[in-house]
Amino acid sequence: MFILAELFGVDNGQFLHWSLAVGLTLLVLDVLFCTEFISWVGLVLFSLWGTLLLDLPLQWSVLVFMGFLAVCFVFYYTLWVHVVRRFVMGYLNRKGYKEARDQVAGRTGEIRGEGGDAMVKCGDELLRLTDDCRAGLSQGDRVRILQYEDGKARVEKMG
Numbered sequence: 001m002f003i004l005a006e007l008f009g010v011d012n013g014q015f016l017h018w019s020l021a022v023g024l025t026l027l028v029l030d031v032l033f034c035t036e037f038i039s040w041v042g043l044v045l046f047s048l049w050g051t052l053l054l055d056l057p058l059q060w061s062v063l064v065f066m067g068f069l070a071v072c073f074v075f076y077y078t079l080w081v082h083v084v085r086r087f088v089m090g091y092l093n094r095k096g097y098k099e100a101r102d103q104v105a106g107r108t109g110e111i112r113g114e115g116g117d118a119m120v121k122c123g124d125e126l127l128r129l130t131d132d133c134r135a136g137l138s139q140g141d142r143v144r145i146l147q148y149e150d151g152k153a154r155v156e157k158m159g
Contacts, residue, residue, distance in 0.1 A: 019049040027080070031088045039080070043072040104148050108158065111141040120145065120153050127153040 026042030047068035051061050109122035118134050119126045120143055127145075129137075130152045137143070143155040 016049055016052055019045045019052070023049065030080075031085060039076060043069065043076055046072050104145050104153065106145065108142060108144050109153075109155070111137050111139060111143060114139055120155055122153075130154045 023042040023045035026038050026045070030036070030039040030042065047065050050068040051065040054061075054064060056064055104122050104125070104127065107122050109120040109127070112119050112121050112126065114137075115134070118129055118137055120129060121127075122145060127148065128151060133155050137155075137157060142158045144158055145153050145155050147154040
């Protein structure tokens with residue numbers, strides 16, 4: 001099973017240590033940069049580490065790897081994203097750079113679409129609307145963005 005270790009030219013234990021160290025490093029980088037791609041690579045490395053640690057035959061390793069990967073993704077999206085990342089961004093990184101979408105509150109935009117498909121165009125971004133502010137809005141209306149939270153914008157119609 002340690003074909004990958006031979007491929008990289010290291011012994012089995014060293015390969016396991018490297019995959020664990022790189023996986024942990026990528027998760028720490030995810031807290032600082034908030035990119036899910038880095039985390040996914042780290043989660044794949046954790047799953048690979050757990051699978052190789054068990055030293056199973058190849059036909060079982062694939063199934064065990066998928067199981068470890070599923071557990072890692074559940075952990076990541078339930079605990080890491082909702083607890084650790086919010087803690088870091090809310091308390092430790094309060095004055096850090098905010099993404100462009102987090103800075104749209106107070107800006108004006110134009111409604112695109114109607115009914116359930118209505119979105120607000122603010123600059124080059126199309127933002128989903130909260131369900132409670134869709135009523136009374138139609139294509140082309142000018143709106144002011146009051147708040148942007150959880151991927152949805154709360155707007156009010158301008159005179």
